[in-house]
Amino acid sequence: xxxxxxxxxxxxxxxxxxxxxxxxxxxxxxxxxxxxxxxxxxxxxxxxxxxxxxxxxxxxxxxxxxxxxxxxxxxxxxxxxxxxxxxxxxxxxxxxxxxxxxxxxxxxxxxxxxxxxxxxxxxxxxxxxxxxxxxxxxxxxxxxxxxxxxxxxxxxxxxxxxxxxxxxxxxxx
Amino acid sequence: xxxxxxxxxxxxxxxxxxxxxxxxxxxxxxxxxxxxxxxxxxxxxxxxxxxxxxxxxxxxxxxxxxxxxxxxxxxxxxxxxxxxxxxxxxxxxxxxxxxxxxxxxxxxxxxxxxxxxxxxxxxxxxxxxxxxxxxxxxxxxxxxxxxxxxxxxxxxxxxxxxxxxxxxxxxxxxxxxxxxxxxxxxxxxxxxxxxxxxxxxxxxxxxxxxxxxxxxxxxxxxxxxxxxxxxxxxxxxxxxxxxxxxxxxxxxxxxxxxxxxxxxxxxxxxxxxxxxxxxxxxxxxxxxxxxxxxxxxxxxxxxxxxxxxxxxxxxxxxxxxxxxxxxxxxxxxxxxxxxxxxxxxxxxxxxxxxxxxxxxxxxxxxxxxxxxxxxxxxxxxxxxxxxxxxxxxxxxx
Numbered sequence: 001x002x003x004x005x006x007x008x009x010x011x012x013x014x015x016x017x018x019x020x021x022x023x024x025x026x027x028x029x030x031x032x033x034x035x036x037x038x039x040x041x042x043x044x045x046x047x048x049x050x051x052x053x054x055x056x057x058x059x060x061x062x063x064x065x066x067x068x069x070x071x072x073x074x075x076x077x078x079x080x081x082x083x084x085x086x087x088x089x090x091x092x093x094x095x096x097x098x099x100x101x102x103x104x105x106x107x108x109x110x111x112x113x114x115x116x117x118x119x120x121x122x123x124x125x126x127x128x129x130x131x132x133x134x135x136x137x138x139x140x141x142x143x144x145x146x147x148x149x150x151x152x153x154x155x156x157x158x159x160x161x162x163x164x165x166x167x168x169x170x171x172x173x
Numbered sequence: 174x175x176x177x178x179x180x181x182x183x184x185x186x187x188x189x190x191x192x193x194x195x196x197x198x199x200x201x202x203x204x205x206x207x208x209x210x211x212x213x214x215x216x217x218x219x220x221x222x223x224x225x226x227x228x229x230x231x232x233x234x235x236x237x238x239x240x241x242x243x244x245x246x247x248x249x250x251x252x253x254x255x256x257x258x259x260x261x262x263x264x265x266x267x268x269x270x271x272x273x274x275x276x277x278x279x280x281x282x283x284x285x286x287x288x289x290x291x292x293x294x295x296x297x298x299x300x301x302x303x304x305x306x307x308x309x310x311x312x313x314x315x316x317x318x319x320x321x322x323x324x325x326x327x328x329x330x331x332x333x334x335x336x337x338x339x340x341x342x343x344x345x346x347x348x349x350x351x352x353x354x355x356x357x358x359x360x361x362x363x364x365x366x367x368x369x370x371x372x373x374x375x376x377x378x379x380x381x382x383x384x385x386x387x388x389x390x391x392x393x394x395x396x397x398x399x400x401x402x403x404x405x406x407x408x409x410x411x412x413x414x415x416x417x418x419x420x421x422x423x424x425x426x427x428x429x430x431x432x433x434x435x436x437x438x439x440x441x442x443x444x445x446x447x448x449x450x451x452x453x454x455x456x457x458x459x460x461x462x463x464x465x466x467x468x469x470x471x472x473x474x475x476x477x478x479x480x481x482x483x484x485x486x487x488x489x490x491x492x493x494x495x496x497x498x499x500x501x502x503x504x505x506x507x508x509x510x511x512x513x514x515x516x517x518x519x520x521x522x523x524x525x526x527x528x529x530x531x532x533x534x535x536x537x538x539x540x541x542x543x544x545x546x547x548x549x550x551x552x553x554x555x556x557x558x559x560x561x562x563x564x565x566x567x568x569x570x
Binding site: 023024025026027028029031032062063066067068069070084085086087089090122123124125126127128129130131135138139140 | 405
């Protein structure tokens with residue numbers, strides 16, 4: 001990482017610590033904001049957080065590695081979490097899962113090479129009456145069908161404004 | 174697309190903040206007395222009497238106390254708290270405020286699971302309105318000296334944080350690993366201060382009880398399980414959704430309501446609950462009989478019960494915090510056992526060993542997650558032996 005990038009990250013995290021406070025109970029809110037902004041919590045970010053909160057970096061790492069919504073490895077701009085728990089499973093999650101894999105060209109637990117999508121399993125997301133359900137970042141989609149998978153992904157791609165280019169990549173696969 | 178079914182008629186019939194106004198006219202002891210008289214027990218699943226919990230917290234010394242609303246609804250098959258927060262967040266915040274007044278807390282925290290992040294903006298809006306209307310802040314409702322406010326903290330994706338001591342660990346910025354109890358959160362909770370942790374639904378009922386009275390609450394339900402219960406029903410049924418039933422209702426009655434006349438089995442209490450075969454559909458939903466925190470999952474005739482067991486065990490392998498051995502290793506072993514069963518390579522003797530392991534996990538795990546994690550497996554083995562044993566696997570042909 002460039003020195004200037006590091007400095008910028010440090011400044012940003014310092015501002016977060018000033019806002020949330022430097023007590024231990026501020027740790028998770030700070031990490032959540034870093035995750036949201038940078039799609040990961042890098043080793044350097046963990047080190048800075050540890051310095052600011054005056055705790056050991058391993059403490060920070062132990063928290064990051066514990067929670068499934070915090071990650072030290074870079075995630076995609078859109079994280080798709082498909083519920084695999086029993087009600088969604090019985091409602092037909094397998095077909096949705098297969099279609100997601102087909103349309104994204106990656107398996108579960110992977111991120112597309114372009115860094116735009118990460119595909120993950122989720123445990124019960126509380127949409128059991130309207131399964132199969134998935135989360136795209138914070139947003140929930142219910143009663144997803146293989147056909148709707150395409151609409152959901154297309155809506156994500158429009159955010160980048162590179163809809164046409166992405167289509168080409170798909171055909172190449 | 175069908176609209177989701179949400180039946181929360183009793184909550185909808187309440188007049189806003191009447192319970193809080195009534196509470197502020199009473200002494201603290203009287204509020205807790207009213208709660209105790211209602212007989213309400215915790216709606217999250219553990220079923221601890223709310224009056225006792227509040228009394229213990231109120232009796233502690235010190236001015237810095239906390240009221241925490243547990244909105245980390247992660248039990249598979251449970252979505253009632255999402256529905257309550259969507260439709261009746263005011264009632265939940267009202268319940269928290271009543272609790273704060275009763276135990277002497279100044280700060281409230283709503284611990285919202287990460288998967289429900291999309292609810293946060295609307296909940297913040299409700300809180301802002303309550304602040305503007307003086308239901309939160311300094312001198313709540315004009316009550317001199319009663320200062321209370323609520324903030325929302327998001328979880329980060331961990332089922333175990335629904336366990337109250339793990340939730341407190343998470344609030345404090347640690348891994349969500351349950352603590353040894355005692356000490357209980359009512360005297361050593363968030364930041365070592367006395368803390369009351371209640372489920373979303375419990376707090377909503379508290380507001381109703383203060384409005385209508387403990388005697389009103391007791392008119393429904395059974396002797397040991399008073400009042401109504403909000404259930405989330407999903408799976409193989411025509412009308413899944415959120416329903417309100419009095420405690421004591423039979424499983425058969427539930428199935429009739431949701432349109433599942435031909436169910437093979439019902440999972441009561443989610444992944445950590447028990448699986449009932451059709452011969453036991455006469456049992457009642459109650460703390461003393463078929464207990465549930467709100468999750469009811471219906472399985473139709475076509476379902477493979479071994480796949481159900483595998484799904485639940487996969488869940489626990491993933492969600493075990495890894496702190497204690499029975500839960501961390503035990504669930505992995507049980508899942509391997511289910512694989513053997515599905516390949517048709519499990520001897521009766523080994524199955525008995527697996528069941529003994531499950532019983533050890535129930536006895537030796539540190540927290541409720543580990544203790545209840547083998548329940549589904551054990552009840553499926555108990556009731557569906559013929560279905561799960563002696564399978565002829567496809568690969569062996």
